[in-house]
Amino acid sequence: MAPAKRKAAVAVESSPTKATLAAKKTAVAAAKKAKAAPADADADDFPTNKEMPSSYDYPPTPEDQWKLVTFNVNSLPAAVKKGFKAYVAAEQPTVLCVQETKVNEPMAFLMDRKSFPHQYWSSPTNGKKGYSGTAVFSKVKPLSVRYGMKPSTMDDEGRVITLEFDDFFLINCYTPNAGDKLVRLPFRQEWDRTMNTYLTSLEATKPVVYTGDLNVAHQRWDLSRPDTNTRSAGFTIEERDGFSAILSTEPPRVDTFRHLYPEEKSARCYTFFSYRFMCRAKKLGWRLDYFVASQQLLPRVVDVRVRSECYGASDHVPLVMWLKKGEVTPATGDEEPKVDGKEGADDSA
Known part of the structure; x- marks a missing residue:
């Protein structure tokens, strides 16, 4: 009898009434409206979606502020296909830091040169393809660009790009994951120590903004299930202590979101x-992405927001920081930024 019922259902659906058609139109309109993201998503509304919202509503950035965005896109080409550019066009960051690009060479066609004339890419130099990688897209020309954490040579996976601006350094970082069964935990511990030393060396010149997917949930309230994840990559005591050491310098650095x-x-x-186990819909998440700032920059930090509504392009969502501009001496001439590393050629040419 079940097949007969299904056949009857199909027959009824093939001859819809006017009321049915009207109901369908209403449902379609409601779906389109629901897909448009609000400025700040309701924490109770965390749909699992494989595409980004079709529209956003963000206010313009005040002229006296920088808007800095960090976003682990989990493959930039894939994110672009899912609607990444619509988000960027709505957000209009001053500087966009991207991690896990998974591209082997600069792909400038993926981003609008007019909006971001200064583009910098880093990819693995150890032969790994479609792995790791970082990029920075900036409306403002930096004074210099650095790759890795020199003099250390441990970054051969395209994980660190540093842009120097007039009054601060911006470090875009994709921190290594400790891996399944924590096989890379010793490497991760050495990475954190090296990064701490690198940041200190930069701070001898000017303050830093250290951002990216730092692959650590620092405190128990930075993930949904701390008790069952104490030996999971990203929440081991070794990784948490490594991040604490980065914050606990003198003067200390500040986890800006948690400070606010x-x-x-x-x-x-x-x-x-x-992506596994419907984690987003169940609100089973981690806080892995950060803006860490030198303490002297803290008075200039206006706000930090998690773009919870910007789902679908990646297993991460963007993080945004607004930073008041400092008083700087205007640049003279059209000097090109000093680039340290072969991958640093300004892609605006």
Whole structure:
């Protein structure tokens, strides 16, 4: 009898009434409206979606501020196909830092040169293809560009790009994951120590903004299930202590989001939701993405926001920081930025 019922259902659907057609039109219109992202998503609304929203509503950035965005895109070519450019066009960051590009060479056609004339790419030099990689897209020409954490040579996976601006360094970093069964934990510990030394060397000249997917949930409230993840990559005591050491310099560096929102413990603070097990819909997430700033920059930090509504392009969502501009001496002439590394050629040419 079941096949007969299915056949009857098809027959009824093939001859819809006017009321049915009207209901379908209403449902389609509602779906389109629902896909448009609000300026700040409701923490109770975390759909699992494989495409980014079709529209966004973000206010323009005040002229006296930088808008810095970090986003692990989990393959830039794939993210572009899912609607990444629509998000960037709406957000209009001053500087966009991207991690896990998974490209083997600069692909300038993926981003609008007019909006971001200064583009910098780094990819693995160890022969790995479609792995890791970082990129920075900037509206402002930097004074210099550096790759890796020199003098250290441990970054052969395209994980670090540093842009020097007039009054701060911006470090875009994709910190190595400790891996399944923590096989890369010793490497990760050495990485954190090396990064700490590198940041200190930069701070001898000017303050730093250290951003990216730093692959650590620092405190228990930075992930949804701390008790069952104490030996999971990203929440081991070794990784958490390594990040604490980066913050606990003298003067200390500041986890800007947690400084502004010390009591936020809901899914609204998570920047990563695994694709497995419907984690986003269940609000099972981690806070892995950061803006860490030298303490002297803290008075200039206006706000830091997790773009929870910008789902679908990646297993991460963007993180945004607004930073007041400092007083700087205007540049003279059209000097090209000093580039340290063969991959640093300004792609605006």
